[in-house]
Amino acid sequence: MEYTVQKLGRLAGVSTRTLRYYDEISILKPARITSSGYRIYGQAEVARLQQILFYKELGFSLERIKKIVTDPSFNEAEALKEHREQLLEKRKRLDMLIVNVEKTIASSEGGMTMTDKEKFEGFKQKLIDDNEKKYGEEIRNKYGDDTVNKSNEQLKNMTQKEYKEVTRLENEVTTTLAEAFKTGDPAGDIAQRAAELHKQWLTYFWSEYSKEAHAGIAQMYVDDERFKVYYDKKQPGTAEFLRDAIHIYTGFKK
Amino acid sequence: MEYTVQKLGRLAGVSTRTLRYYDEISILKPARITSSGYRIYGQAEVARLQQILFYKELGFSLERIKKIVTDPSFNEAEALKEHREQLLEKRKRLDMLIVNVEKTIASSEGGMTMTDKEKFEGFKQKLIDDNEKKYGEEIRNKYGDDTVNKSNEQLKNMTQKEYKEVTRLENEVTTTLAEAFKTGDPAGDIAQRAAELHKQWLTYFWSEYSKEAHAGIAQMYVDDERFKVYYDKKQPGTAEFLRDAIHIYTGFKK
DNA sequence: GATTGACTTTGACGCAACGTAAAGGTTTAT
DNA sequence: ATAAACCTTTACGTTGCGTCAAAGTCAATC
Missing domain, CATH: 1.10.490.50 (Antibiotic binding domain of TipA-like multidrug resistance regulators)
Known part of the structure; x- marks a missing residue:
């Protein structure tokens, strides 16, 4: 089965712009290009797009995804763990933000303009x-x-x-x-x-x-x-x- | 006391670029401008910058901060609550991400050694x-x-x-x-x-x-x-x- | 075979909040 | 007088696309 941009986009739930962008940054190149310049994707590209979207869902940046999907010797497990650490850090910061916002709400509701x-x-x-x-x-x-x-x-x-x-x-x-x-x-x-x-x-x-x-x-x-x-x-x-x-x-x- | 960009920047811990940017988007304009074009800030601007930085620390966007600090009739308490909801949503998504990453780690580690x-x-x-x-x-x-x-x-x-x-x-x-x-x-x-x-x-x-x-x-x-x-x-x-x-x-x- | 409509292409701007030069003018100290 | 330290504007780069715009291509219908 072969797909044009729109077909593949519908299949995977992404926009055509996204696919062109992925082509541009060389994270997902089409299998071939027709004489008139149309991008044509095959099964291998479908699988790779799935993989890309999977990591995207986990919050990875495209740059890091690129390394994972293009370099077969890449240590995936380690990347995952490192990524988890980053997420935990992020959540910590977020928790602190929430606490501070709530403190501010509490004090502004109490009418206490704390000096x-x-x-x-x-x-x-x-x-x-x-x-x-x-x-x-x-x-x-x-x-x-x-x-x-x-x-x-x-x-x-x-x-x-x-x-x-x-x-x-x-x-x-x-x-x-x-x-x-x-x-x-x-x-x-x-x-x-x-x-x-x-x-x-x-x-x-x-x-x-x-x-x-x-x-x-x-x-x-x-x-x-x-x-x-x-x-x-x-x-x-x-x-x-x-x-x-x-x-x-x-x-x-x- | 009057401050040039660098002095105010050092005082508040922000870069001169930031101050110029704040001027550009009209969130913090200098008190006056010298004949040679230098930006000069006064006490009122120092206070306002503090206020801006406070909201920034709470994770507000500059656009929303602008509304808060420029419009005196702005309902601050409501903005805070709305902001809190957004942060909580963000954390929910983050929690899901973390769980998924950990699931992926666990399954990729399914191939453990005997020991x-x-x-x-x-x-x-x-x-x-x-x-x-x-x-x-x-x-x-x-x-x-x-x-x-x-x-x-x-x-x-x-x-x-x-x-x-x-x-x-x-x-x-x-x-x-x-x-x-x-x-x-x-x-x-x-x-x-x-x-x-x-x-x-x-x-x-x-x-x-x-x-x-x-x-x-x-x-x-x-x-x-x-x-x-x-x-x-x-x-x-x-x-x-x-x-x-x-x-x-x-x-x-x- | 001509028209229409759906599809494709590249190119370029826009977004948030600045960082980072570059090129040039001003003030201060020596 | 000259250098050091400061200031200015201009403008590109960052991320991951959304959103036009202008123009070419394909399949179906009249």
């Missing part, structure tokens, strides 16, 4: 709460209530600038750590920078810093499920990696 | 055991041995594909739940998605699903220490949060 200061206060409180939830009990048991209260006091008294700095630091720790993890070497420059950043971050919550306590926290990251989950979220093994890096950084011996 | 297959058998047995330990007794008492045995039979007969799906679901439940917990709203979109995922997960173990039983399980998560510990592991209060979300999802009244 930046109020917004900031809210974030600050949330940070304290989160911190308390995540680490409070553990630290309370180990160091007593005083330390924690002092830490929280410290946080509450943060200026806006410091707040920005601490959240920035937190992000930098995680990104640097992820980068370092790829190298696989906890003694490497990047890993040591992550450890240094982690110390800096820590000093925002601890009134005094000691290498021993820092090394202790690092070990706790591995031993305690809650910490481990937090750090291993993106890459299993990250908690151990951070511990090793910090132990090297603080000169702690195993 | 993987063996591992899979081991995991399956472990899953049954865990399930038995965690829920067995409770369900046995409530629904009798037959239900549990049937459930275990069902699990054993899972295909590799289904197994992947169920473990993937389990992960997705926990991550979505964690995300939802941060919002604090069990009626919110993300929490409801978690409840939906939890239902999907459950149907892998239950031969039949009912809203009552689902709501019942949710309550049990809070009442029973073993369940509570499992769910509260990462964030105290998660078990309650999940229960509330599921109760809302199933329409169960307190």
Whole structure:
């Protein structure tokens, strides 16, 4: 069976323009061309178009589809997995957008024209709460209530600038750590920078810093499920990696 | 204070090209223009740019932002709600894409090596055991041995594909739940998605699903220490949060 | 065989939100 | 005076086609 553009288009549910475009970008060339210049497609082209449309439905770009369908040695499984990661990232961003839109709706409906200061206060409180939830009990048991209260006091008294700095630091720790993890070497420059950043971050919550306590926290990251989950979220093994890096950084011996 | 393109750009974190483009589409015109043609912005323009960037962060198109910032009689709240609907639609499509990609991955990985297959058998047995330990007794008492045995039979007969799906679901439940917990709203979109995922997960173990039983399980998560510990592991209060979300999802009244 | 209607071709503009030159004028500092 | 740093407009490229426009081709009917 042979098809002209329109016939193939109807068969597959795409426009003739699309087929001409696919010809143009060499992702689907017609089997032959008549003397008068008409594009004629055969069975093989039908199958290939199906394949193209399949990947399109999965949200692949035509460029990537081209590589998959034209290069037979292409690793399809890997492409799929990578693509999935991208989709998950996309959804994460979308989720954040939705949350923010909903927050905005809520605040605009409440007639609360939150000033930046109020917004900031809210974030600050949330940070304290989160911190308390995540680490409070553990630290309370180990160091007593005083330390924690002092830490929280410290946080509450943060200026806006410091707040920005601490959240920035937190992000930098995680990104640097992820980068370092790829190298696989906890003694490497990047890993040591992550450890240094982690110390800096820590000093925002601890009134005094000691290498021993820092090394202790690092070990706790591995031993305690809650910490481990937090750090291993993106890459299993990250908690151990951070511990090793910090132990090297603080000169702690195993 | 007055700003040239570059100064304003640095202040707000956008490129000079962007500012020229915004001028071109009349969404942000400079306060005045010097005799030599330089664009000069003032305080009002800084504020407006902030506003534009705020809506941009929420994913609005410039065309819609233009309407919002130029037309003072524009109904902002309605625009936000409409926008939210669009985002939710977008996420639905994205979710479907992700599911399809994962299905494709699972089927393309159908050709596993023997060791993987063996591992899979081991995991399956472990899953049954865990399930038995965690829920067995409770369900046995409530629904009798037959239900549990049937459930275990069902699990054993899972295909590799289904197994992947169920473990993937389990992960997705926990991550979505964690995300939802941060919002604090069990009626919110993300929490409801978690409840939906939890239902999907459950149907892998239950031969039949009912809203009552689902709501019942949710309550049990809070009442029973073993369940509570499992769910509260990462964030105290998660078990309650999940229960509330599921109760809302199933329409169960307190 | 001429006309009609359905089909085909290439070519080119348009879309969103800028990035990235290119070519040239202006301001500021030395 | 001259260079460095800034500014201007113009215009092409990005993705995946939709949508004309102008012109040629094919099959069927009068």
